[in-house]
Amino acid sequence: MPVHNADIARVFEEIADLLELESGNPFRVRAYRNAARLLGGLRLDVAAQLAEGKALPKLPGIGDDLSAKMREIAASGTCKLREQLRKRAPAGITELLRIPGLGPKKVQALYRELDVHTPQQLHRAARDGRLRGLHGFGAKSEKKLLEAVQAQLGKARRYKLALAAQYAEPLAEHLRAACGVERVVVAGSFRRMRETVGDLDILVAAEDSRDALRRFTAYGEVKRVLASGTTRASVVLASGIQVDLRVVPAQSFGAALHYFTGSKAHNIAIRKLGQARGLKINEYGVFKGKRRVAGETETSVYAAVGLPEIAPELREDQGEIEAARRGALPRLVERSDLQGDLHAHSKATDGRNTLREMAEAARAQGLCYLAITEHSRRVTMAHGLDPQRLAQQIDQIERLNRELRGITLLKGIEVDILEDGTLDLPNSILARLDLVIGAVHSKFDLSRARQTERLLAAMEQPYLSIVAHPTGRLIGAREAYDLDMLAVIRKAHAKGVFLELNAHPERLDLSDVHCRMAKDGGVLVSIDSDAHDLDGFGNLVYGVGQARRGWLEKKDVLNCRPLAELKKLLGARRERSA
DNA sequence: GCCGTTTTCGGCCCGACTGTTTTCAGTCG
Numbered sequence: 209m210p211v212h213n214a215d216i217a218r219v220f221e222e223i224a225d226l227l228e229l230e231s232g233n234p235f236r237v238r239a240y241r242n243a244a245r246l247l248g249g250l251r252l253d254v255a256a257q258l259a260e261g262k263a264l265p266k267l268p269g270i271g272d273d274l275s276a277k278m279r280e281i282a283a284s285g286t287c288k289l290r291e292q293l294r295k296r297a298p299a300g301i302t303e304l305l306r307i308p309g310l311g312p313k314k315v316q317a318l319y320r321e322l323d324v325h326t327p328q329q330l331h332r333a334a335r336d337g338r339l340r341g342l343h344g345f346g347a348k349s350e351k352k353l354l355e356a357v358q359a360q361l362g363k364a365r366r367y368k369l370a371l372a373a374q375y376a377e378p379l380a381e382h383l384r385a386a387c388g389v390e391r392v393v394v395a396g397s398f399r400r401m402r403e404t405v406g407d408l409d410i411l412v413a414a415e416d417s418r419d420a421l422r423r424f425t426a427y428g429e430v431k432r433v434l435a436s437g438t439t440r441a442s443v444v445l446a447s448g449i450q451v452d453l454r455v456v457p458a459q460s461f462g463a464a465l466h467y468f469t470g471s472k473a474h475n476i477a478i479r480k481l482g483q484a485r486g487l488k489i490n491e492y493g494v495f496k497g498k499r500r501v502a503g504e505t506e507t508s509v510y511a512a513v514g515l516p517e518i519a520p521e522l523r524e525d526q527g528e529i530e531a532a533r534r535g536a537l538p539r540l541v542e543r544s545d546l547q548g549d550l551h552a553h554s555k556a557t558d559g560r561n562t563l564r565e566m567a568e569a570a571r572a573q574g575l576c577y578l579a580i581t582e583h584s585r586r587v588t589m590a591h592g593l594d595p596q597r598l599a600q601q602i603d604q605i606e607r608l609n610r611e612l613r614g615i616t617l618l619k620g621i622e623v624d625i626l627e628d629g630t631l632d633l634p635n636s637i638l639a640r641l642d643l644v645i646g647a648v649h650s651k652f653d654l655s656r657a658r659q660t661e662r663l664l665a666a667m668e669q670p671y672l673s674i675v676a677h678p679t680g681r682l683i684g685a686r687e688a689y690d691l692d693m694l695a696v697i698r699k700a701h702a703k704g705v706f707l708e709l710n711a712h713p714e715r716l717d718l719s720d721v722h723c724r725m726a727k728d729g730g731v732l733v734s735i736d737s738d739a740h741d742l743d744g745f746g747n748l749v750y751g752v753g754q755a756r757r758g759w760l761e762k763k764d765v766l767n768c769r770p771l772a773e774l775k776k777l778l779g780a781r782r783e784r785s786a
Numbered sequence: 787g788c789c790g791t792t793t794t795c796g797g798c799c800c801g802a803c804t805g806t807t808t809t810c811a812g813t814c815g
Contacts, residue, residue, distance in 0.1 A: 235798055239787035271788050309804095311813050346806060396815090409815080437803055442814095452815075454802095467800090472815070479799045484791085490800055 209285065210656060210690075211255040213247040216281045219290055220244040220274075225302040226293035228312040242269045243278075245473060249526040251725045253694060255282035298325040308356050309349065317342055331357045355432075359448075366404040367449055368683055370713035370750055373398070375429075375449055376408050382427055383412055383453075387419035390458055395468040399520045401753030403683055403716045407450040411468045417455035424453045460492045463503035466510075467491040473525035474518075481513040481529070489513075521756035540756040541735075543749055545768045548577035551622065551645060551676060551708065551736030552744070556601055557582040558590035560741040563601075563608055563617065569742040571615035577771050579618035580605060581645050581676075584632040586624040593621065595637040602640055616771060618642040622676055627651045629665025631672065638671035643778050645708065647676035648689070656690040663696050667705045670785040673778055674734050674766075675700070677710040677717040685714070693722055697729035704781040706766050707731055709758075711751025712738045723758020732777070733758075734766040 224240035227233075246267060247254070257264060259282075264275055280287045303326060304315045318324040321342050324333050334354035339345045367375075376394045383392045389412055393399070396409030412420045421441050425433050434442040440454045456464040467475060468491070482489040487496055493503025494512040502508035507517045515532040519540055522528040531537050553559035554566055561569070563580060570578040582601065583592035593601065598621060605617045619641045624632035625648050631638070638644050646666050654662065666672055678696065679688035700707055707726050709718045718726065718733065726733050735751040737744050755765065762768045769777065 233787075236787045238798080242788090269788065273787060309813070313812060344806070344811075348805060352804095407815095435803055440802065442803090468815085470815080472799095475815095476799055483799075488800085492801090 211282050211285055213250050213254055215285070216254060216278055217244040217247040219281050219287060220247070220277075222302060223287075223290050223293060225305055226290070226297055228305070229297060229301060229315060230293070231312065231316070239269065239274065242473070243274050245525075246270070249524060249721055251721060251728060253692075254278055256692075256694075258282050301325040303327055304330065307353070307360050309352055310356075314344065317344060327357050327361055331361065366406050366684070368404055368713050369398070369402065369753070370747070372405045372408060372449065375445060375447060375451075376410070379408075379427060379429070379445075379451065380410060383410065383420055383423060386412075386414070386423040388414045388416045389420050390414060391461060393465060395465060396452075396470060399469050400471065400523060401521050401750070401757055403719070403754065407452060409468050410451060410453045411461075411465055412453065412455045413458045413461040413464075414455050415457055420455050421453065424451075454491070456491065459500070459504050461503075462505035462507070463489070463493045463509055464491040466506050469520050469523065471524050474523035474528070477525050477529050478509070478513060481515075485513060487512060519756065521753060522759065524757075538759045538761045541752060541760050541762050541765050541768065543752045544574065545762045545765070546575065546735060546748060546752070547770055548575050548579070548618075548767045548774070549737050549739070549745065549748065550579040550618070550620070550643065550674065550734050550767055551581050551710065552578055552739040553582055553590075553622075554580055556597070557587075557592060558740060563604060564612075565742060566739065567608070567612055567615050567617050569739075569745060571612075573745045573748070575615065575745075577616045577618055577774070579620040579643055579645075581620035581622040581643075583649075584621055584623040586626070586632040587649055592624070592632075595633060598633070598637055599640070620645060622647050623672075624649055625662060625666040627654070627662060629662045629668070631666065631669055635669075635671055641671070642775070643673040644671045645674040645676045646672045648680055652680055652686070652689045654689070656692060659689050660692040660695050663691065664699045667696075667699050667703045668785075670782065672705060673781055674706045674708050676708045676736075677715050677738075678707055679717050679719070679722070681717055681719075682714050683716065688717070693725060694729075697726055697731050700726075700731045701729050704777075704784045705731075706734050706777075706781075709733050709735045709751050709755055710738050711735055711747045711749075711754070712744075713747060713750050716750060716754045718754075718758070720754055720757035723755055723760055727758065727760055727764050732766040733760060733764060736767070 220240045221244045224237045228237045277287050304310055322333055324330050333339055334350050339350040340347050380392045380394055391413040393411050395411045397405045398408055414420050417439055424441055425436055429445045430443045431446045432444045442452045444450050454468055479489045487494050493500040494509055502512040510517045518528050518532050552566055554563050567578055583590040585592045585594040602619050605619050609617055620643045621641055622645050625646045679691055681688035723733055735755055737747050739745050
């Protein structure tokens, strides 16, 4: 069984939890958590690297001990420390730490005093009124915990970004109408464009916080008010999503926005830089002694620590601070840089609109070209095209292009990559297209080796231009298939093939980390909507957000090229494989 | 457990809110 970075990260997270439950050194706990986070963003496969006999590069926050543990876990799947810690704690107790309101101290008390170590046991104890007798617990916390554990036993805790936006934007609008409110920004992971968000963080600038807070807790969709003070409040909406509101005066807005946008790791790193300069950074500003020296804008906060402003999407403490210091921050791609879209469907298969309607909608979104890429025959559910129907569509598109103004339709296909890496349509018809995107829609459960081989073989096919949604994951619903992404990127580079960043909110595939790997590997990424109807183009903003999280610049994105240049690149790919 | 223009030991980001407390610990972000 190959050990992935995520597996090592999970072991480190568990060690951190277990150490915390033993009241271990909090900085030691943090070292394990930092290592787990670092592994999440790492663009090399630790186990594979070690298996090839190569040394690990020096990684920030990883010293002799942690790097030895990484080797141990890569080789064995576990590590001695975790096993020892597990022996000293009841099975499953780390689950309790996931329940809001419970931290290590309270979990310890629950276990020692009541022998409670699972959410189910906690539920019973709270229901039976056994918590209130414990030191540090009372009737109120018992009630809160009962609600929290019931919610926990219920459902998923993270929301896809596009879904969160549906809750966030109307609420932000509602707050803008409050007395004295100058600005409202949805901060947190939402602003960083993470693919999912756990809760919403809304920041308001107002001299007097009272009306904004009142309006917030009285919002029609609020189901429960969790906390409400003079500068902040937390609620749960009917949909189950938690929203935190923070109100600050305008002169603190930049500092508060920085603080409330996170990530936590990025904030800690920035505050450390401040500390080294004798500055204290908090949500009210940057202070030298009692004197505020910055904080009205985010730019001023960064300037105070000698850095240019860093885009929210980069704030993960994954090298952005070092890049800022060197003046090497990427100039991130923007939605307006997109010249076209290379993946869309029409009524001919599983889309809902005609070719003309799709073309006009794309043009209205400011795009100059749109590739029509229907499914191929193998995808029977979607009435995939066979060579005859595809030939008809090619004729249709050629006719339509003579009538359309301001937008060009490209003739394409989303052809299935079969189990052996061959394509679902013959070269004779693929040769007539402007571009061919290849996708895996079946046999997701092949071994890592065979799945990788399948994609590598597909890239050997002369007409394949782009690999669509390369890992096949559906966020929260289906895991990515097991794949050696580095090998795929190397092959793509060698063959002149491009990789898609599918912008559909359920896919966002490539991930941010994979985008960065593609960039490192010199492979252009195509940010595509996969639109099945006129609204589908709206998803491009999420694709761009993910690309920005992956450090992509305009020059790294295939469909930021004007049409003539795009055609040259697609042509070059064919010549190379001819 | 990590790390060094305060350094190889002694630090490690910072503040709000809650509930239980009898002056503050625990949790959260």
